[in-house]
Each structure stands twice: as C-alpha cells, then as structure tokens.
Amino acid sequence: MSKFENSTKRQKPGSAYGFALHCCITRAVRTVPAFAAGGPGILVLVTPSGKPPSDYVRPVTTALHGSEVDYLGRDLGFMCIVSKDREAKSVDEFESECRDKRRAIVIAESKDVIPTVIALAADAVVDIPPITVKDLQAACRFVLKTKASEAQAAEALSYPDPLLWSALRIGRPMAESLDRLKRAVNDTAGKKSSLEKKAVPHLHDMHGYGEAKEWGLQLADDLAQWRDGKLDWSDVDKGLLLSGPPGTGKTQFARSLAATCGTHLVASSVGQWQARGHLGDLLKAMRSDFDDARRKAPSIIFLDELDSIGDRESFPRDHASYSTQVVNALLECIDGISGREGVVVIAATNNPDRIDPALRRAGRLDKHVIIGMPDEKDRVAILGHHLAGTLPFEVLAALGPEMEGMSGADIEHLARHARRSARRMQRDVTVDDLKDNLPDLIPVDGFYRRTVSAHEAGHAIVADRTGHGELVSVVVARQVNPRIREHQAGAATFRYRVLSFRDRQSYLDEICTTLAGIAAEHVLFGRHGDGAGVGSDNDLRQATRLAFLVEGNLGMGQGFRFVEAEAHGSSAVLHHQYAQRIEQLLREQFDRALAILSEHRPFLETLAKELQETGNVSAERFLKIRGNFISSTGTALAS
Missing domain, CATH: 1.20.58.760 (Peptidase M41)
Structure with missing residues (x-):
C-alpha cells in the first residue's frame, strides 16, 4: 500500500467532499509509483475541467504530510497555478516553494497554464480523475457513516456539486438526501422560470444601429461558419471600435451581438479596472477579464469608455508612467488573444480621437463604426420594441417628430415611465401616457x-x-x-x-x-x-x-x-x-x-x-x- 493510500486511512474524518477528492488524488499519484511510495520528485496535477485548484489544496497537503497541517515543513513543497496568474509570478513562486524541495506537488487549472520552466522540472504531469461512484460510496461509508448503493451514488453525482455536498449529512440516509435534491432542483427550476429576466433582444430586432448592425450580423454568420469548420479564424473580423454620442446604445449593442452570435460576453471598462485599487490591481483585473474571454471562447469582450485610457503621446508628465503602463498592458492583452481563436474585442467611446493610435492598427480595433442618433423611423421602432407591441406602429408614428433629439436610452426611459403611469391606473399603456412623459423639447427654428x-x-x-x-x-x-x-x-x-x-x-x-x-x-x-x-x-x-x-x-x-x-x-x-x-x-x-x-x-x-x-x-x-x-x-x- 502506497504512502498516499496510507494517508487516507490515517486522516481524520472531515468533509465527504474532501475525502472524495483525496480518493481522486490517490488514483492520480498512483500512476507515478516512485512518488506514491514516498520517493523524491516534483509532480504536477491538473484538475478536471471546471474544478478550481483551491478545492484540492487540503487533500493534497494532507496526503503529502500524512495528516492535516497548516505548514508542510522544509522538505515538502506545494503551490497552485490558475489562469489568472501571470507566468512570471508562477515561476517565481515555484522557485521559492517547490524547486529545491525533496517532494513537491503543483496543482494546475489546466495544462495550458503550466509554464515551460515548471513542466521541464516536473517528473510527471498527471490529470486528476473526476469523482467516481466508488469514491462517493467510500466517502459516505467512512465520513458520513451511511450506505449508498451504486445506483444511488450514480444518481447523486448527476446533481451540481454545491447541491450534492450540501444534501449529504452525517447519519442522513442516502434516500432522504436524494429526495431533498430532487425537491431543490424542482424548486429552483420553478423560481427560475417565474423570475426569469427579460431576454436580451437579438440584433435582427434592434433599430438605429445602421452599419454596426450590418457588421454584427455578418460576424454572427462568420462565427457560425467558423464553428462548422467552413471558415478559418483569420478570415473573421475580430476587432471593432464603436463611437457615438452618449445614450446611443453602444453597451446594448454588445449584449445583443453576443446573444445573436450565441457567445459568452465579458463586459468591462477602464473605470471598473481602476476601482480594484492601485496599478497592480488594475492590470491584474484587466488580464483576468481577457483570460475569462479566452477560456470561454467563443466570446466577445466589450470595453466601454475606451477613451479614458488615453493616448500615450499626450499624457501629462505627472501621470505618464502610470498611464503608459495601462496602455501597454491593454495592447499586450489584445495582441495576446489575436492569435487565439474564438475571441472578438469590441470597444466603445464617445471620443475616438482620444484613443492611442496603436489600439486602432491592423489586427486590433481596426474597424471603426459610428452610431449616430436614431432617425424618425428608428425612434418609432425603438419605442415599439420597448412597449412590446402594446400599441400599433401607426399610433406610435405620430410621436416620431416629437421624439427628435432623443437617444435610444432616452426612448427606453420614456417607455418605462409610460408603463409605470399605466400601472398606477391599472390599465394598458396609451399614447397619452407617452405624451405626458415626453420632455418639453426646445425647437430649433x-x-x-x-x-x-x-x-x-x-x-x-x-x-x-x-x-x-x-x-x-x-x-x-x-x-x-x-x-x-x-x-x-x-x-x-x-x-x-x-x-x-x-x-x-x-x-x-x-x-x-x-x-x-x-x-x-x-x-x-x-x-x-x-x-x-x-x-x-x-x-x-x-x-x-x-x-x-x-x-x-x-x-x-x-x-x-x-x-x-x-x-x-x-x-x-x-x-x-x-x-x-x-x-x-x-x-x-x-x-x-x-x-x-x-x-x-x-x-x-x-x-x-x-x-x-x-x-x-x-x-x-x-x-x-x-x-x-x-x-x-x-x-x-x-x-
């Protein structure tokens, strides 16, 4: 019996989830017999898809040491690598925590995030297997003091992890845990359907976007062909700069585009990154968003208020170093994903002339589309969309001239207030509700x-x-x-x-x-x-x-x-x-x-x-x- 298997027998009963993960790690380490027997070496364990390395920290350190400890000691090393970590940071941590230890284990979120330096030093890189029926049966028997048949264990593993491990309790029969899981899933489904948010409209149903809409529909078609293997990624237009006055719906365009393309959306801005703290926190948040988009490809990453990042040629001297690092990091992020399939970058600004020219070069945000204020026809169509067809187009058309000067956001605001007025009177929206909520516009005559x-x-x-x-x-x-x-x-x-x-x-x-x-x-x-x-x-x-x-x-x-x-x-x-x-x-x-x-x-x-x-x-x-x-x-x- 290996040292790892002995540690399973010796450890105190903790959580059933931790015990099951320990069983998985034991099977993974067993593929490297010398290390499993207690010999020296460095082992890299790769977690199953969707499983965070943090879940495996306690099982791995317990297995390395032989019991639960907070400090491994001189001869034992351990670290985690996740996609958000920069390679230099991971290498530095490896040098200090694992390289010169007699026995060390590195847990990686995926093989893609393992730096070459660490891969070369490792004696083996092994995938951690998922929790099996037998793992769950053993956890129930050893930790929960209950029994579970193969059929019951298999059914239990079909439920999401957070629900499963909450339902399993010491002394609770598996049959009762399964009944609780069924009721919880049914209740969650009912709540989701009753509280489901309003669906994001597709671009086909949006108005006032002109050339941007045409570009988006073409992108949706290109992505569909790319998924089917009919189009090479190099032929997909994957960078767009949107500009236009406030309220013209640049953010809504990104949401609708993602819905139309069937892709994941990562929405962020320089302001959100700055809110994280100092420069290091800002850059970490920026890279994290781009990493998220890369992991969940095909995806769209939307960067709002891009002009706030500035132009390196015009930074005031007092802030030049800080601002230049932000621009350089953004360029690095955009270039870093340009060769990776499935990620489209869209940026929005009210002032395109204030953007660093390097961001608009070929392969980056080289396509520029202006979204103007909606014309009369589009204003009526936007209003009809927000009213969900409660009033006929012919009736709304009379309001077209009266809405001149209003952006898409203004029109949405108008529809919302009209609906609120109608709710107070417990009736449907009327034209009078809309007229009463129209701003007193100033004529240009x-x-x-x-x-x-x-x-x-x-x-x-x-x-x-x-x-x-x-x-x-x-x-x-x-x-x-x-x-x-x-x-x-x-x-x-x-x-x-x-x-x-x-x-x-x-x-x-x-x-x-x-x-x-x-x-x-x-x-x-x-x-x-x-x-x-x-x-x-x-x-x-x-x-x-x-x-x-x-x-x-x-x-x-x-x-x-x-x-x-x-x-x-x-x-x-x-x-x-x-x-x-x-x-x-x-x-x-x-x-x-x-x-x-x-x-x-x-x-x-x-x-x-x-x-x-x-x-x-x-x-x-x-x-x-x-x-x-x-x-x-x-x-x-x-x-």
Whole structure:
C-alpha cells in the first residue's frame, strides 16, 4: 500500500467532499509509483475541467504530510497555478516553494497554464480523475457513516456539486438526501422560470444601429461558419471600435451581438479596472477579464469608455508612467488573444480621437463604426420594441417628430415611465401616457436654425474641398432635449482612415475644416454665434489643440522644440511666443475657410437651405447637390 493510500486511512474524518477528492488524488499519484511510495520528485496535477485548484489544496497537503497541517515543513513543497496568474509570478513562486524541495506537488487549472520552466522540472504531469461512484460510496461509508448503493451514488453525482455536498449529512440516509435534491432542483427550476429576466433582444430586432448592425450580423454568420469548420479564424473580423454620442446604445449593442452570435460576453471598462485599487490591481483585473474571454471562447469582450485610457503621446508628465503602463498592458492583452481563436474585442467611446493610435492598427480595433442618433423611423421602432407591441406602429408614428433629439436610452426611459403611469391606473399603456412623459423639447427654428444650417454646411463643404475626411452625413435637429447636458443642434460627421501619413498640411486642413462653421456664418450673416465655443469639445477648443500640436509637439511649426502641455485642451499656460504663433495659424486657416466658402457661396446657400428645410443631408445627397450645382453653373468647384 502506497504512502498516499496510507494517508487516507490515517486522516481524520472531515468533509465527504474532501475525502472524495483525496480518493481522486490517490488514483492520480498512483500512476507515478516512485512518488506514491514516498520517493523524491516534483509532480504536477491538473484538475478536471471546471474544478478550481483551491478545492484540492487540503487533500493534497494532507496526503503529502500524512495528516492535516497548516505548514508542510522544509522538505515538502506545494503551490497552485490558475489562469489568472501571470507566468512570471508562477515561476517565481515555484522557485521559492517547490524547486529545491525533496517532494513537491503543483496543482494546475489546466495544462495550458503550466509554464515551460515548471513542466521541464516536473517528473510527471498527471490529470486528476473526476469523482467516481466508488469514491462517493467510500466517502459516505467512512465520513458520513451511511450506505449508498451504486445506483444511488450514480444518481447523486448527476446533481451540481454545491447541491450534492450540501444534501449529504452525517447519519442522513442516502434516500432522504436524494429526495431533498430532487425537491431543490424542482424548486429552483420553478423560481427560475417565474423570475426569469427579460431576454436580451437579438440584433435582427434592434433599430438605429445602421452599419454596426450590418457588421454584427455578418460576424454572427462568420462565427457560425467558423464553428462548422467552413471558415478559418483569420478570415473573421475580430476587432471593432464603436463611437457615438452618449445614450446611443453602444453597451446594448454588445449584449445583443453576443446573444445573436450565441457567445459568452465579458463586459468591462477602464473605470471598473481602476476601482480594484492601485496599478497592480488594475492590470491584474484587466488580464483576468481577457483570460475569462479566452477560456470561454467563443466570446466577445466589450470595453466601454475606451477613451479614458488615453493616448500615450499626450499624457501629462505627472501621470505618464502610470498611464503608459495601462496602455501597454491593454495592447499586450489584445495582441495576446489575436492569435487565439474564438475571441472578438469590441470597444466603445464617445471620443475616438482620444484613443492611442496603436489600439486602432491592423489586427486590433481596426474597424471603426459610428452610431449616430436614431432617425424618425428608428425612434418609432425603438419605442415599439420597448412597449412590446402594446400599441400599433401607426399610433406610435405620430410621436416620431416629437421624439427628435432623443437617444435610444432616452426612448427606453420614456417607455418605462409610460408603463409605470399605466400601472398606477391599472390599465394598458396609451399614447397619452407617452405624451405626458415626453420632455418639453426646445425647437430649433427661425434665425437660429438658419445659422446652425449654415454652420454645418460650412464644415461639409470645406472638408470636401480640402480632402479632410469622408463625409458620412450632415444633420440639423428640429428640437433639442433639455435633459441632455451638452446637446447638439447640428453636426457634420466624417469618417477617417485608421492609419495614414499626416504632415503639416493635413493638420492645417483639419484646422481649416474645424473653423469652417464660423467662417460660413460670417459669409452668410457677417458674424458668428457662440456655438463654436460652447461645450466640452467645441470647434475652437479642437482647432486650438491642433494648432498647439503643430507648433509645440510635432515639429511642424517654426521650431523643433517639444513643449509640454495639458492633453486635449487649450487651458495650458503657453509661452507668449507660442500663443502668438497659434493665434496666427488659427487666423490663417480661418481666412482660408472664409475664402473657400466665399468662392462657393451659391453652393453654401443651396446646402444650408436644404439642411434648414429637411434637417438631414446624407453623403450621397451631398454629392448629388454638388453635382447638380456644377452642372447648373457649368463650372467646376476649385479647392
């Protein structure tokens, strides 16, 4: 009889579960006769799938020492390796706890997590077998002082571990334990069905996502083909950056995408990682989430508020080291899973320009999709979805214009409050419930609407003339929601290349486009309003930041000296000579925008008028207006 088998006979009766695990470990160690007999060596035991190494700590240390102890002594070594551990940490612990011990056992969560250094040192790597019918019978007899037939033991092992080992008690007949298990499972099933959460909607049923929805449905199809072995993983689009205003449903998109694809979802953010504690805790939480996604592949890992991680080129000096380590660790995590099949990374941001360019390179988050505010048709569809068909589409359609300026989150809020109003009256939801809960929207009309239309038309035309970005759409709202802290009466949206060569001229083109809004107001009205300087990311702030980059950071101004300044803002205290250079550069690009729009004033007037009347001009419509204008004037537009 081996030393391990002797330890089973000598140990005090503890938990039935621990005894059963000890039986499993005995069988595993028996495959290495010399070690089982008490000889020297290092043994790595791999736990069955789903079983945490921590469950085996007491049985293994008891077997090594021969009795239950809290300290193994000089000659005996022991450690655990789980997927969350970094390889360097596992190797360091092995060096101190096991390498030079006469006898040592390492418990690993899987063979994949065993560092090469430990695998080379081990005399054997052995899988721990699962608990068998005979193991359970022995545990009942030796620990619980009761008997269990083979049939009873087999039935008991069909139940989840937490329920099984709670039901087995000293002196309790196995028949009674099985009856308790049956009742508990039936009760749990009943509670689950009565308290089941509302199902996550699939992308097919979602509205307002445009290109993002198309991408998601294609991903679902690709993953299905990949599962069937019809598509190589290298052909799956596995990185997406979502951007758009708050409330447009970026998080909901990730949930619905995971449901549509039938994959596990890991949802996290830099804020959640930071909440764990200091830098080491943050990095550990980050790696843990990526490890979770890898273990449960196929899966989607969703990273919200990615812009909060920042851009390494613009970190303030006081926090540069900390922030750089966070960005580098995230790059390591994304690259680490890029070659592993079944993991898709999706990130969301309200400010895509504040993301480190390295995160958007090929193989990472190289696909960028903008989710805009829902149009009238989508607003009605979103409302209908949240009301679950209690009101016909024709009735809800009348509310479409009244919901302008509302995001998907706003509409969900509206539906929730309408349902609450109806519950109080003990009746179904009516249109009046919805109208009563609509916010008092502020109309964008009159002269103000004319200035907003001219402003956004100016951005679109100058971007087109300078070649800065690809126009997606131009919109002017008919009303704005006062509940939104920073609302936009209008916006021109552009799409940019993920990675491209940028010289001084490209930055000047961007500054010129940014200042084109107020330039257009000057061309048509002789003055500009305050819209270009209001809000956290207004035109003047963006233009000033870009001008400072040119003059102080990129060596594209009058000198090569790099000047430290606060990232993404114009509040840094600048040396007088830099302030003069920046003002001069801004003035030059404003005058340039003014000249372009003055030359093409008829085109500006035509586009601004259509925006004023319709509130929306797509990229296709913009090109058609431009083409018609060229045809009608018989002249080409010059840059």
